[in-house]
Amino acid sequence: MNRVQRLLIASTLFATLVAAVPASADIAVVVNANSGIDHLTRSDAVNIFMGRYRKLPTGNVALPVDSSSLKARFYRALVNKDLAEINSYWARLVFSGEASPPQQIASGDDVHQLVLQNMNALSYVDSAHVPDDMHVVLTLGE
Amino acid sequence: MKRLLPVCAGLAMAALACSAEARPLTDDGRLTFSGFGTLGLIHNNLDEADFTRDISQPKGAGEGWSARTDSMLGAQVGYRFTDELDTVVQGISRYHDSGDFSPEVSWAYLRYRPDPGVQLRVGRLGWDVYQLSDSRYVGYAYPWVRPPVDHFGTLQLTYIDGVDVTFKQPIGSDLVLLKLYTGRSDGDVFIGEGIETHFDVDKVYGGHLDYETGPWRFRAGYTEVESDITFSGDFPDQLDAQFDQIRAFNPFFDLTADGVLGDAFGFDRLKLYSLGAVYDQGPFQLQAMWNRSKTSADGAVDSGFVSAGYRIDRVTPYLIYSQVETTSDGEGGSEGDFKQKTYSVGARYDVTANMALKAQLDRVHIQRPGFLWRDIDSDWNGGWGSIFSLGLDFIF
Structure with missing residues (x-):
């Protein structure tokens, strides 16, 4: 067995192990730890992420950010809809010019950066992996 | 095709x-x-x-x-x-x-x-x-x-060429929305065999009040459309041709297809x-x-x-x-x-x-x-x- 083969086997084993661990149970809606926002209700989160009313408790305009890797889990937990339904919902609002969807960010690191830089940004992370510099304002059970 | x-x-x-x-x-x-x-x-x-x-x-x-x-x-x-x-x-x-x-x-x-x-x-x-x-x-x-x-x-x-304004106000976890709009527009519609109706809309205005609570969205709306209406197509053409024949005998006869159809449809x-x-x-x-x-x-x-x-x-x-x-x-x-x-x-x-x-x-x-x-x-x-x-x- 050469090194490449060993590496392949090891990584396959690792992937199997990771897959076998149940996906951690919750999604955390997060803001910058210094944003001054302590807590949001579920309906606040629906209003902000679904474009109904985007005002933060601080009075500022909320900047919701979708994190592509967790997006499907997040909307399932928030409004019990899958991505096709979410896209369908936004098609109505975008093509009638009523509202714009959250900013779409592909990488979790970029989401982290954006929340660190912007006091009005909100996004979501797996509740098992909340970085220290983010503050959880709402936990959505899955 | x-x-x-x-x-x-x-x-x-x-x-x-x-x-x-x-x-x-x-x-x-x-x-x-x-x-x-x-x-x-x-x-x-x-x-x-x-x-x-x-x-x-x-x-x-x-x-x-x-x-x-x-x-x-x-x-x-x-x-x-x-x-x-x-x-x-x-x-x-x-x-x-x-x-x-x-x-x-x-x-x-x-x-x-x-x-x-x-x-x-x-x-x-x-x-x-x-x-x-x-x-x-x-x-x-x-x-x-x-x-x-x-x-x-x-x-x-x-569509309308104009302006609209939307106000949103949360009430608890509900949301009230008021939209008002005004403008001009135009459009052609076909309301029957050989009658094309042209809407030259001087004024269209209205608004609606929405109430969103949980999964529900309710709306009540009211709109008025004020237009100059003209008709074209076979039917109004025939009507005008007949009116022209009458006018040949009676110069004071003043009916037109637009007038007659306009009154009829309103x-x-x-x-x-x-x-x-x-x-x-x-x-x-x-x-x-x-x-x-x-x-x-x-x-x-x-x-x-x-x-x-x-x-x-x-x-x-x-x-x-x-x-x-x-x-x-x-x-x-x-x-x-x-x-x-x-x-x-x-x-x-x-x-x-x-x-x-x-x-x-x-x-x-x-x-x-x-x-x-x-x-x-x-x-x-x-x-x-x-x-x-x-x-x-x-x-x-």
Whole structure:
């Protein structure tokens, strides 16, 4: 067995192990730890992420950010809809010019950066992996 | 059919090029491009009358198959100047009043949002007269192949050139929304055999109050449309020719087709009253709407529908009941009036997160034939018709 083969086997084993661990149970809606926002209700989160009313408790305009890797889990937990339904919902609002969807960010690191830089940004992370510099304002059970 | 081919080819290519999100075209994300479209196929079993999607379509789908009625393609370009100020231009190509797929600018506006509770738009705006009326061509946004024709098919306008303002106010976890708008517009509609009606709208104004609570959205709306109406086509031409003959003998005879038809229909001043409710909770969707449009000749168009759908994994089966009835001179059921009911069953299948395939069967009970049908046999008194439709809707 050469090194490449060993590496392949090891990584396959690792992937199997990771897959076998149940996906951690919750999604955390997060803001910058210094944003001054302590807590949001579920309906606040629906209003902000679904474009109904985007005002933060601080009075500022909320900047919701979708994190592509967790997006499907997040909307399932928030409004019990899958991505096709979410896209369908936004098609109505975008093509009638009523509202714009959250900013779409592909990488979790970029989401982290954006929340660190912007006091009005909100996004979501797996509740098992909340970085220290983010503050959880709402936990959505899955 | 020849004229359709390039459109269909374009739609198919657009569908293949689909990606999941509205694409930023610049690194800073200020310029965005997105679009929507439908490839639709209709089968009509009636040889007595041709089916239309709305009164802007001069020709309908005759007996057999047709791709003209529901196929369309729209595209939107947006540019964000600041977080508060942006602009949107949207165009659409569909079979409409010009008798072809010539594209038109459906919206072009500046939008100013100084606060999450206030939005001001200036320019060409969607006519938001009923719930869903300003997204009625975005097939991907709803479960049906097309919005119920009995209810949405009678709308006279698609856009207004003017201004609207929206106020939002949360009350606890509920939301109240007030939208007011005013502007000008124009449009051509076909209200019967050989009568094309041109609306030169001096003034359209109205508003609606929405109340959102949990999964419910309720709306009450009111709109007035003041227009100069002119008629063209075979019927007004014949009428004018007859009036000219009379005038040859009597120079004081002053009737014109526009005057006579204008008085008869009373389209110069329309008042539209509407109510709507939408329930959207997880997989369950329920919608109900009602509208009464009054003309200045004391006629009315009453329409409404109820629809229910339930999503099971990727498939959303649904049922719709809709009806429309016109009354002239405030009395019901006279000769020239139109009345029909439609029972529909269908399903939407989400192929991907930006493409849906739909099939729908409409059983239409035409009690008195009228202006939503074309090329009506003169001896036809109505009856039951079956419209089977397939649709492929996409966004990009």
